Amino acid sequence: MQVLVRAAIGVVGAFGLAVVGVVSLVLLDGDAQATGSSGTLTSVPEEFRPWIMRASHACEHAELAPALLAAQLQQESGFSTSSSLVSPAGAQGPAQFMPATWDTWGRDDDGNGTVSPYDVGDAVMAQGRMMCSLIGQAKKSGLSADIRSLALAGYNAGWGAVEDAGGIPPYPETQHYVATILASMKRFEGTPTEVSGSGTGVDAVRRASSQLGTPYSWGGGSPNGPTTGFCDGINGYLNGRCSASTTVGWDCSSLVQYAYWPNIHLPRTAADQYRATSDRTVSRDRLKVGDLLYWSHGGTSGIYHVAIYAGDGTVLHAPRTGKNVQTIPLSTAMPDGDYYGATRP
Known part of the structure; x- marks a missing residue:
């Protein structure tokens, strides 16, 4: 491994942004880094995009792709930012958290001084943390179903219901939830950029x-x-x-x-x-x-x-x-x- 450390990673002087040109490159679905998933993202509201990318990269499991989080948000709320969005069951905000579940996963990720399921940053990062944990549980469970399907079912019905059913619970709502999200992921995957070669x-x-x-x-x-x-x-x-x-x-x-x-x-x-x-x-x-x-x-x-x-x-x-x-x-x-x-x- 090459290491070039001639300045601290902290802020020192002028900042610039990386410019990456494109020859003909096909992005891989998984990121080689251990610090999260990779992938391009499209067709999401601008206020959601950076938080989806950040939540994906914060998870060590490659299954938590940005497109999966985006498709889940579409299914949960249609990317709603309404400050009064509450489901008939009492779920709140764009990621539809029940209050007790929010108490476990919610944090002030956007740094505005409040921890709210209605703040886009707080909601998406909490969604990512919960989904990342569920993916980890699914991997350890020994269940044979698709890891993403198990995690989504756990988000919708609770992990206990997944364990009791030995897979995706036989609830029509949960089965529809899982199938719809996985089928709609393609809509949110950005157009791949291709670069040939290696190195x-x-x-x-x-x-x-x-x-x-x-x-x-x-x-x-x-x-x-x-x-x-x-x-x-x-x-x-x-x-x-x-x-x-x-x-x-x-x-x-x-x-x-x-x-x-x-x-x-x-x-x-x-x-x-x-x-x-x-x-x-x-x-x-x-x-x-x-x-x-x-x-x-x-x-x-x-x-x-x-x-x-x-x-x-x-x-x-x-x-x-x-x-x-x-x-x-x-x-x-x-x-x-x-x-x-x-x-x-």
């Missing part, structure tokens, strides 16, 4: 590509997944308000760090990532998939953006506050006059 750089592109569509958040993101960021007096603001502190996402350098983790431990900021890899510079006409590209306002200390090259003249990146992680031609990713150079981790 550290290609693997980094694949890992970063799982975050396509996730919002930019200044100071947000870590090797474990997207997080809320912060504002520093200049960066992180949108329409005069601090957007980063309430947006779960990535900045440019945290996405690069995440893409290469844990095979290569890159530092946290764009400038430090350049310093850590500057002994392996690459000319623009010799770029390979996975190379890091930098833009600067003047010298190494002025580096303000980093991206990952994905081939065919493209990069994948989150350019700035208000935008999402995206693929875009290298020539238009940032002002061409600011291009500083490229390195190979």
